[in-house]
Amino acid sequence: MNILIIGNISSIHDEKWITFLGKNSKHSFYITQEDQNIPLSSNQVLHYQSCGIEILPNLPSFSLIQFWQSIKGWMQVYRYVKKYKIDCVHVIFPTPHIFWVNFLKIPLIVSTRGSDVLVVVKNLIQQSSFKNKILLFLFDKNLKKSNYITCTSELQKKFLEENFIYTRNKISLVRTGIDVDFVDSIVAPSKNENEIRIFSPRFFVPIYNLETIIEAIEKLPTAFQSKVHVQFVEGKNVDLNYKNKILQQLSRVQFKYSVAKYFDKTELIMEYKQSDLVVMVPHSDGTPNSALETMLCKKPLIMSDLNYQSPLFNETCLLVNPTSVYELTKAIELAIVDYPKNLLDRGREMTVLYGNQKVEMQKIIDLYNTLSTK
Secondary structure: OEEEEEOOOOOHHHHHHHHHHHHHOOOEEEEEOEOOOOOOOHHHHHHHHHOOOEEOOOEOOOOOOOHHHHHHHHHHHHHHHHHOOOOEEEEEOHHHHHHHHOOOOOOEEEEEOOHHHHHHHHHHHHOOOHHHHHHHHHHHHHHOOOOEEEEOOHHHHHHHHHHOHHHHHOEEEOOOOEOHHHHHHOOOOOOOOOOEEEEEOOOOOHHHOHHHHHHHHHOOOHHHHOOEEEEEEOOOOOOHHHHHHHHHHHOOOOOEEEEEOOOOHHHHHHHHHOOOEEEEOOOOOOOOHHHHHHHHOOOOEEEEOOOOOOHHHOOOOEEEOOOOHHHHHHHHHHHHHHOOHHHHHHHHHHHHHHOEHHHHHHHHHHHHHHHHOO
């Protein structure tokens, strides 16, 4: 079966999924993304090609105002389907990628990741402008075409089932998953034993709530603050206004900090392994790889007390209210002084059981195989 994947293929998360599927299934893959996404690096191009995956030219960014771009995009996708005899389209992160399947009449799989539905689609529902009504209509229309939908968390699944009732018999839970063998293969780098190294792995985007992390660390006792070194990562597709806000906030702090532009997958695992604590308190979330990687490395972890409804986050880390600076400060103090060892052990155990990429990706391969036999 020939499968066209439309997603953010320059994202490390999509790259992990796509290359695993290319290596471990019998199907042929063609991939594309919108122009506005970060271009593929030369290493990513080689990685995809080594897995036998064909990279197709980018699509023009979807737009209601510049509607001619959308028309060109629809025509381009249609040409891809005809030229490469595509049997199935797999949309990863449906907003905005689902808008490109508007006129297709072939099997469709849609994979949600978190903010795509829990933020973007929720806003389309709650903020009822004329533009949002059109976008919600198109989202609903195209989602109805799907044969299968996968969600990385129970929260996404619940949201879709409550707001788009027809999805109830279509949804499978497929967590993002991580490559356990790869993470275990990375050797922990040496670290400064006089430092308390805290890692904030989520990007400079408002939903990730970095300002609360900074405020909470500022309220630590002086004895801790003098030893703390916080590592931030700017990431890709950052919100420039939010980035400036965070950098201004950091310019006034007393503790040490570093801001990396980006980490590749090896650098990222090394960062986890040399950290004393990993903190992420987003306002909304899927099943974050960053949390799974932290737990697999058996490192202390603080997360938002969101309704994850997953065994992965049941007694495996410290959970706090993402709007409470006081609560987060107290959790950081506890984690530095006396993080419960049973959470470290259970966190790794649950990740191996429920967050293993091999297990989760096989669920998607099974969906492909089911479609190929119909």
